Amino acid sequence: MARSLTYTQAPWLETYTEIIDVRSPSEFAEDHLPQAINLPILDDEQRAKVGTLYKQVSPFQARKLGAALVARNIAQHLESHFAAKDKDYHPLVYCWRGGQRSHSLAGVLNQIGWRVTVLEGGYKTYRTYVRQQLETLPPQFTFQVLSGFTGSGKTYILHQLAQRGVQVLDLEGWANHRGSLLGQQWHDKPTPQPSQKQFESLLLLALQRFDASQPIWVEAESNKIGQRYLPPSLWQQMKQANCIEIQLPQGIRIERLLHEYPHFISHPDVLKRKLVYLKSRYGGQTIRHWYHLIDTEQWHTLVGELLSHHYDPAYRRSIGHLYQEASRIIEIDEVSDTTVEALLEPFES
Incomplete structure (x- = not known):
């Protein structure tokens, strides 16, 4: 199973081979963890399409479409970005709340045999950390x-x-x-x-x-x-x-x-x-x-x-x-x- 941790427990990139943000490109562009790369599980258009289907048709139909798109995108990432990674590769993966998107990629990478860490709470945990640090750090x-x-x-x-x-x-x-x-x-x-x-x-x-x-x-x-x-x-x-x-x-x-x-x-x-x-x-x-x-x-x-x-x-x-x-x-x-x-x-x- 992919390991999870909170942001305050996470050391920086020295511990991880790389940090992977699986959110959509627009989410990544707004903000992301320092040194993170963007490997979207759903791009902006796909995410909007799934969301519309969820609201206008049914959650079941949306999940079916979403699963197909996620599987296709992960396959593309495996054939390109991950193709040359060695067996010691150890990424930190996160999405918005540390939920389905990050665990979808982490589960596949874990099955391959790589040690994967998922950021518990995802980007929202990181934002809480940033706000707290910017309150307490300047007076020092x-x-x-x-x-x-x-x-x-x-x-x-x-x-x-x-x-x-x-x-x-x-x-x-x-x-x-x-x-x-x-x-x-x-x-x-x-x-x-x-x-x-x-x-x-x-x-x-x-x-x-x-x-x-x-x-x-x-x-x-x-x-x-x-x-x-x-x-x-x-x-x-x-x-x-x-x-x-x-x-x-x-x-x-x-x-x-x-x-x-x-x-x-x-x-x-x-x-x-x-x-x-x-x-x-x-x-x-x-x-x-x-x-x-x-x-x-x-x-x-x-x-x-x-x-x-x-x-x-x-x-x-x-x-x-x-x-x-x-x-x-x-x-x-x-x-x-x-x-x-x-x-x-x-x-x-």
């Missing part, structure tokens, strides 16, 4: 918040700190968003954010790799990055953390932003659609003026006005309300290795 760490106006190079500085072995929690990286109206990430085209559940899984995995005896550096954010929310416990720890502010001349910030957001220059229509959201705050005349700057490619003027009228005032309001007053202010003319060394110096003495 000391956080160091890096603040500064938009374009001050905070993300670049944090990446440089990470390369030097400093513990950095890259919230914008995990959320795939820069945390502002224009913050959607682009890689040739706009890229979506992870689901809220997947965002939380990524945060937990990052926190579990950190050493509680060393500080964790993090950028000053609100509790919402794009459409993703920070776990309340983490957000509370950040608000109480020591804060260091970077100050950079506006002209340098403008140059940095033009370099970091080239997609708005190549896709001015997208930029215009984003700026429409500011109409209720600044009025139609201002928006039309910014449209004119876009049409005439006066990019430096546009970015300067967006900073002066929108981003900098919003920063002043939020930083004073959300975070502790900065314990240090570092004024620089450019973002460089010297900046990083200045940040680290008090922590290395």
Whole structure:
């Protein structure tokens, strides 16, 4: 028989050859256990078909169809994914609740002779674990918040700190968003954010790799990055953390932003659609003026006005309300290795 266990009893991948999620592709895409692979027992279309048959015809007819589809899909997985596995292969298998789908695959693999473990409670058990850990884990760490106006190079500085072995929690990286109206990430085209559940899984995995005896550096954010929310416990720890502010001349910030957001220059229509959201705050005349700057490619003027009228005032309001007053202010003319060394110096003495 396939062995079962709860998530809290399950070691990581070192114990298992691999972790197999047998849910449908859409379920897997929303969130999954770290390092899991997706071998669906029913794909999205098949799952919907069986569910419709269950409700509209009868559970018996649905079970017959489901069994045929499951058998066919397992056979395909055996002929492809499992074909080269040796006799010591030991997977962890899970589905939504640790029920029929995971046990269907586990039973076949067990009959072949492989040692199979089924996650008791399935993905729902894992989600309970994630929520509990994100409540209890953040208070065990000391956080160091890096603040500064938009374009001050905070993300670049944090990446440089990470390369030097400093513990950095890259919230914008995990959320795939820069945390502002224009913050959607682009890689040739706009890229979506992870689901809220997947965002939380990524945060937990990052926190579990950190050493509680060393500080964790993090950028000053609100509790919402794009459409993703920070776990309340983490957000509370950040608000109480020591804060260091970077100050950079506006002209340098403008140059940095033009370099970091080239997609708005190549896709001015997208930029215009984003700026429409500011109409209720600044009025139609201002928006039309910014449209004119876009049409005439006066990019430096546009970015300067967006900073002066929108981003900098919003920063002043939020930083004073959300975070502790900065314990240090570092004024620089450019973002460089010297900046990083200045940040680290008090922590290395």
